Amino acid sequence: MGNTTRTDHRDMKGGALEVDAELVDDISSLVESGQQGMVLNVVADLHPADLAQLISHLPFEEAKQLFAWLPAIQGGEILPELDDAYRGELLEEVKPVRVGKMLDELDTDDATDVLGDLPESLAEAVIPLLEDADDVRKLLGYDEETAGGIMGREYVSAKGSWTVAEVTEEVRREADEIDQMYVVYVLDDLGRLEGFITLKKLLLSPAHVKAHEIMRSDYVSVQVDLDQEEVARIMERYDLIALPVIDYEGKLVGRITIDDIVDVIREEAEEDIQKMSGVTGGEVPTDSVLRITRGRLPWLLVGLVGAGLSGFVIGGFEDALEEAVILAAFIPIMMATAGNVGIQSSSIIVQGLASGDLWSTDVVKRLGKETAVALINGIALSLVLAGAVLLLPYVSPNIAEVIHSSVLLAWTSGLSLLAVIILATVIGTTVPLFLHRWGIDPAIATGPFITTSNDIIGLTVYFLIATVIYL
Amino acid sequence: MGNTTRTDHRDMKGGALEVDAELVDDISSLVESGQQGMVLNVVADLHPADLAQLISHLPFEEAKQLFAWLPAIQGGEILPELDDAYRGELLEEVKPVRVGKMLDELDTDDATDVLGDLPESLAEAVIPLLEDADDVRKLLGYDEETAGGIMGREYVSAKGSWTVAEVTEEVRREADEIDQMYVVYVLDDLGRLEGFITLKKLLLSPAHVKAHEIMRSDYVSVQVDLDQEEVARIMERYDLIALPVIDYEGKLVGRITIDDIVDVIREEAEEDIQKMSGVTGGEVPTDSVLRITRGRLPWLLVGLVGAGLSGFVIGGFEDALEEAVILAAFIPIMMATAGNVGIQSSSIIVQGLASGDLWSTDVVKRLGKETAVALINGIALSLVLAGAVLLLPYVSPNIAEVIHSSVLLAWTSGLSLLAVIILATVIGTTVPLFLHRWGIDPAIATGPFITTSNDIIGLTVYFLIATVIYL
Known part of the structure; x- marks a missing residue:
């Protein structure tokens, strides 16, 4: 436990925090062997934020034991630092009198947050015991995600x-x-x-x-x-x-x-990133498997249905594929590029709208800029792709066999890619702008929604162009 | 200009900001017709942050004109509120004496930031004119993204x-x-x-x-x-x-x-989202088309190469595709699901590592949790997909024709999807954890890198399983 020596101040030289896996192991064995005095001695100097991190890394039974040993004042201080669901589990079996004492150590806004996540019966039992019961009751009346829900009465x-x-x-x-x-x-x-x-x-x-x-x-x-x-x-x-x-x-x-x-x-930033990643509900590392699954499965299902639609597009061009199976090899390129381009445009738009740097009235100006970018990127990528296709027969005789004209294949793939990039950009730019105008959160657009529609449109365009040029 | 009436205080009732498209239009025509006095009157009461937003929404020539009209004190106050590149362009032709006067209005940390983004010759001319020249010189010596780079000397x-x-x-x-x-x-x-x-x-x-x-x-x-x-x-x-x-x-x-x-x-949060979206360099709405392209094209090229590799995987299973072209219809499902699952896992890992709630020593525990989630999600999605495949022949006689056994196809697609989900989860979980251990920023993993490798592995597994079961 060399890193827990008592210090008057914290000089964060390397940004190293005081809690690490070694300390967690040490505390874990001390708790297991019932050494209450030693444990309390070690954690006495930890900042509440550090102690909260230490506790949430302990096996749950030991976390509960350590939490029960803590003086009410120290137990109270760590509560606002814990994740909501985890805190609820930790407090579940604690007596109302002790919960009340812990909450009395907190500002009214923090106390209200903790109460809001407790089982109702426990919260009801605790509130009358609080010194600031009236203030807390008032604060509990406001929606958690409004000014009233985050304000404190300490002024x-x-x-x-x-x-x-x-x-x-x-x-x-x-x-x-x-x-x-x-x-x-x-x-x-x-x-x-x-x-x-x-x-x-x-x-x-x-x-x-x-x-x-x-x-x-x-x-x-x-x-x-x-x-x-x-x-x-x-x-x-x-x-x-x-x-x-x-x-x-x-x-x-x-x-x-x-x-x-x-x-x-x-x-909010973490939730935005999770939303983009198809995770809802604000997942945190301490969440249970079932809770995690609940936040992730719905989006995977939406994605599956979307990809199924793309599959139907491919199925619809089955005759084309039968005639030239090589066309299947370009499916990943069209899908990936449409997805990448759409996400680039839409995430920038969503950020601009959120920060207020971009207004939904800017749609024409913005679309012009994005289209110009799409043209440059599209021409560059299409030339790279067409060039690679022209080289293919020299790379592999197997491939040469199945291509009836590498020039036509180069035209097909290059033109398709350019079209896909422009369409994906227009969709990625306009959809969030219009959602915002209609009062819908444009952040939902950067998730699977734009990717899926870009996939479907991209594949359709590709096979149409292939049918005209290559077959 | 009804929303610019003089107010002593700002009561942000609906969160409405004071600057909107209407005000921008009004100011724009006033600037164009040279009404300096009226313009200065209108903007006199704006908070610097609001005035900065107003200016960056004006056509550039008018923005320069308005900026030139502003008293040095007001001009100085808005500088820290502008985006770096835009501010550089705005200041380019301003005389050093005026720039110096504006910077004297700022705290040393803000003045240093502004100087750091100016053309070197202009910065050299301005620094000796500053009241806090010594402090600013000292601050300019520190890396912009360190404590020294963001601190001020005002204490x-x-x-x-x-x-x-x-x-x-x-x-x-x-x-x-x-x-x-x-x-x-x-x-x-x-x-x-x-x-x-x-x-x-x-x-x-x-x-x-x-x-x-x-x-x-x-x-x-x-x-x-x-x-x-x-x-x-x-x-x-x-x-x-x-x-x-x-x-x-x-x-x-x-x-x-x-x-x-x-x-x-x-x-940092915006940059993380941009990194995930394949945009580098901190793009902002005022950036030029060329600047935007520079930040986006490299990732699109990486994505193209990655998708090209997926294309080679498909090309390698051409015989299988020739035999059963229906297999191509499942490519989007395997690709999309592998990508979605991988991003879900990796973005949660990256967030946990960044916040310190997750340690790279937690790898075994975390992998267990993620695999459990993958099993539940995988079984659920595979059952949905297999069920849909069994129903396909009843939906469309065309499809019935090209499927020689819908039972075998259901097994193929279901088992593949399960395997793809588990593999993608393992990759999405372990890659960022190991990158972090090796001292590499795990955020790069959530971008195209994991998606591409999951695509390649997913498609390979799918075609291998299809070859064994369906053909």
């Missing part, structure tokens, strides 16, 4: 008529409860947001000055029901570290901090 | 022997220069980092207390040459909003703020 507020000294006293009263404090919000008598004062400003202002004289009123705020992705985009765009959330009457109801948004950005 | 530092009153005075001296100030770093006499004091702590501590009595020494720091992705992971993991950067002697040389890391996370 400091003041009235505009207060002096700097009074505001500072309010900060002192709340200091223990609120770890992440960067600003004080200024409210009117009805609780409506009027402005904010940074702690820097507060620190540098004379004690007798009134809050409304030093507050800034050029704040950015969001409504409580705004989608978390929009919240993330706004905090990113305006470089905010804290964002006040208001209700329909303009009253301040919570605040969102940047660390929660960083998690949202990471999760 | 407040104090000595441990100073009183709270003295530290506060130091904060006051730096307040104008440093927008984002959350902590004061405490250094020893040699400039080495000893700890930090949050502004909250400073605000609430009596004036006579010494800095070292209230500082926290459990800080996280990084070395100046650490890769930016590692920096991002550390700030995310430990929920930091500012991170001190130290050199080899432990001396504080800069600080990284979370807003820059949010940009890194977003960029």
Whole structure:
């Protein structure tokens, strides 16, 4: 356990994290042999994020044992760091009183997240035991993926008529409860947001000055029901570290901090990649086999049906294939290139739309650019392919036998490839743009949908051209 | 221009941004007709991020004109918000004195980024004109994608022997220069980092207390040459909003703020998606056709060669195809499923490795889980396919003619699909894990590489099984 020596600070020289397979093995045997004291000693200095990683790498029974040994404060701190499903399993058999004590260590937004994933009966038993039961009940009322669902109730507020000294006293009263404090919000008598004062400003202002004289009123705020992705985009765009959330009457109801948004950005990015890969539901390494299967099988079925349709296209040109079986050898090239080109175009469009750098009104301009790219790429690839086909008979006498005219085959394959590339580009560009206009998430387009339709169209075009030119 | 009315604050009710196609059109005609005063009036209230978006949507000549009209302070503020290549083009013909004035408005990290993308001769002319020329020169010495490359020199530092009153005075001296100030770093006499004091702590501590009595020494720091992705992971993991950067002697040389890391996370996520889509070099919507082509063509060529190899596999089984042309109809199914399964497994592995939730030592455990998933999915899909094949002759008499035994064809296609799914899963799981062990970025595996090898192996297995069972 050489890498767990007590250190006052963490100097991440090589970016090495403190938890590794060796430590997991060591802890695992200590837990197995019941050495509670030693285990707690070793993990006492770990950051909650590291301890959470350590626990989720232990065999599940040992993870439960270690979790049961932890003091409530340390157990609470690791909860927000665990994956949702795993956390639910870990907490299932824990007594409500202990869960309550652990949640009291957390900010209300984190406590709400944990409660939201617990079995309802357990959550119901825990909530009345919490110090912030009212706040948590309020937060549980909001959709998990909105501003209300990710905000916390930990903020400091003041009235505009207060002096700097009074505001500072309010900060002192709340200091223990609120770890992440960067600003004080200024409210009117009805609780409506009027402005904010940074702690820097507060620190540098004379004690007798009134809050409304030093507050800034050029704040950015969001409504409580705004989608978390929009919240993330706004905090990113305006470089905010804290964002006040208001209700329909303009009253301040919570605040969102940047660390929660960083998690949202990471999760959304991972989900986008999974969606592109045909995985739904946000799969994580700790998921069970059945859970993983549930997220993957539907897309494979969709893909199978799509590929079956491509198979029917090929079956429909069976006569052509009977006449010239060599045509089958070009099927992978048409399919792969149509797929690759379509994914290139569509993923760039989807990204541009998501970041706001591209608008769905840009369709004509964008299509022009994409078509120009497709022409250049298409001509280059077609020349390469046609050239290779012309060389084929010299490479292999077997192949020479089955080709009745390598010139015609070169024309067939080259022209088909060019047509396929242009069509796939047009589909890959326009489909996401129109989906976006119609209010449908264009990200679904980058998955199997565009690939499948490009395959079908590509193969059809190829066999049609082959029938005309080669046969 | 109804949506550009002057507002003191932004209430992002529907997440609507202030810039849209209508505003772009309005500004475009105003610029064209030379209405400098009106244009500047309209854009005066826009946040730099919004103004940058507006400009990059204008025709390029008008964008240059508007940019030339802007006061240096507003022009400077939008620079960090523009895409690198576009910014370079926009600044190309601007006089060094004006560029210098604009960069003086920026933090040193942003100024360095802008300078790094300018033509060398322009950068050389600008640097001596800057207020922070020394700082910027120092920052330009670091690799762009390391902690040194993204850090700024804007931080407040104090000595441990100073009183709270003295530290506060130091904060006051730096307040104008440093927008984002959350902590004061405490250094020893040699400039080495000893700890930090949050502004909250400073605000609430009596004036006579010494800095070292209230500082926290459990800080996280990084070395100046650490890769930016590692920096991002550390700030995310430990929920930091500012991170001190130290050199080899432990001396504080800069600080990284979370807003820059949010940009890194977003960029890296977008690049990962582009890499998966076969696009290199970080394409953005403002890129030129040639630049886009350069990022896409290489992968299409790799894909073409890979698909060509698949074509050779098919060509190698020509005799089998001559005998039973119906076998060609299953090529898309084998290819598509092998590809889909491989991407599902590999993208989950790559994500797990990147987040640290999965270790390359987990290979056996993970392979077991993936194989179990593959077995369930494989059996399900194979049964669906075999069932469909058995029904085929009833659907179409044409098809019935060319199938000599639908039972044998069902066995062939079902068993092949099962084998293909298991093989593709094993490849999709093990390749990224081993690449990671060997120190190669496993993300390259999720691109065309795994798809191509799965295609080749899948088709080979399919035709071998078909030769044995069906022919």
